[in-house]
Amino acid sequence: MSSLDDQDFCVLNKYASGFMVSQVIFAACELGVFDVLAKAQEPLDSEAIAGRLDCSRRGTELLLDACVSLGLLQVDVRSGAAYYRNSDMADTYLATGSPKTQCHMLRYLGTTTYRCWGHLPEAIREGKNQYMKAFGVPADQLFAAIYRSEDERLRFMRGLQDIWSVCGTRVVTAFDLSTFPVICDLGGGSGALAKACVSVYPKCKVTVFDIPEVVGTARTHFSFPEEGRISFCEGDFFEDHLPEADLYVLARVLHDWPDDRCSHLLARVHHACKPGGGILVVETVLDEGGRGPLSTLLCSLNMLLQTEGRERTEAQFRALLSSAGFCDIQLRRTGGTYDAILGRKESCHST
Missing domain, CATH: 1.10.10.10 (Winged helix-like DNA-binding domain superfamily/Winged helix DNA-binding domain)
Incomplete structure (x- = not known):
């Protein structure tokens, strides 16, 4: 040899x-x-x-x-x-007492995610998530699968809080968001990214919009010393009226859904958005061509296993946002796990 x-x-x-x-x-x-x-x-x-x-x-x-x-x-x-x-x-x-602990997310990966990955060949053959085989939950009932119990919901929300404790400041400072005093974090979970926003931008207020079960868990299990600057609103962002805001944030949301569902959601956000307002998409973005980096490709496989979506390239995000009516679309690579894409609602034909 x-x-x-x-x-x-x-x-x-x-x-x-x-x-x-x-x-x-x-x-x-x-x-x-x-x-x-x-x-x-x-x-x-x-x-x-x-x-x-x-x-x-x-x-x-x-x-x-x-x-x-x-x-x-x-x-x-x-x-x-x-x-x-x-x-x-x-x-x-790794110590749970650290403000930057990732222990809760690692526990989620070691239980729910790891169990789904045992069904990767089936996911590739079938082209759909594996919650039915892993947990007995229908593949088309995404929220029921991710939030199938109070304990599972809390574990997932604590895991996301871990992520934003490290990555939150980096993504909310990728662009200067100080011109958006009222922010709505769609699918914002525990409010961890909202905390990063109000910490960086002292004059802003953030509404966290999520389904009732998530909002209830957030209010019960998470503290909010920024009370008055962070509020919660219950609803389904695919169906219900969206709170008024200058900026709408979609962090780790679009990767959960196929293109048609993303287009529907982005169109609703564009309709709710004020002229001159914006949308901030926070995702891990694939390189041009879609064959790297490896960490993002693995995330995309994980979306196949656990959701209905995938990770996307900059061009794919631009196409989704443009078709919804957003313009002046900019990508900022943060150097961390997540990147930021900012789009605005303006008249693209103004002179």
Whole structure:
């Protein structure tokens, strides 16, 4: 076997074992490894950690060493004994007490998303999501699938809050939104992106528009120190009257739906939008040609598995927005996970 063959074989093995790496991270989050170490005043050995987690010592030690190899934990060896502590990455993103924690989203990925991905061949054959096979929910009942229980709804909303705690400021500053004092976040969930907006733009007010079940969960389980600047309105953005606003935000919404549903929603937003008002679309955007980056292509496969939609290129977003009547459409690559597209409702034929 040539050295090139060896390299290819190693790359293939790395790809094939990727799900094992994910499961190590998911299991460590689910068991609370990073929280135990974040709360500890000093590094702990595997016996102490296993005791606090109520897990076997052998299994705990194997998991801890895998986390060390992944750079999630650090280890000190004293007199032949290993003592573990969180890496900076784990303290920042994996301990639930951190303001930037991603633990809730990782738990969602490790349960709901991971279960759906076991049906990827069927999804590709059938061209539709796999909630029926994974959870017994009809594929055409998207909201019923994503929000099929209070616990599932809360897990998903907390996961989105995790995402916007890291990415929110970046996307709301991609453009200067200070000229839009009244904002409506359509499908805004827990209000996490709304919090980023009012934090960056002190004079703006945001209405979060979502289905009644989501609004009820947000009011029950999430705090809003910005009360008065963030409000909630219940409704279905495909059917109900949209709140008046200077700017409408669609963050991680269009990727849930096929083109015809996106066109219907965008037309409704354009109708509700004031002349000179705008729409901000926040999505992970495919490169021209649609064959990269890999992370966005994987997201697109995930949309096939879990929704009715897909990720799109800049040209595809421009076509959707233009056909709805929006003009002066601009894309800003943020350098992060999500990009921002701003369009305006103006007379494109004015002189």
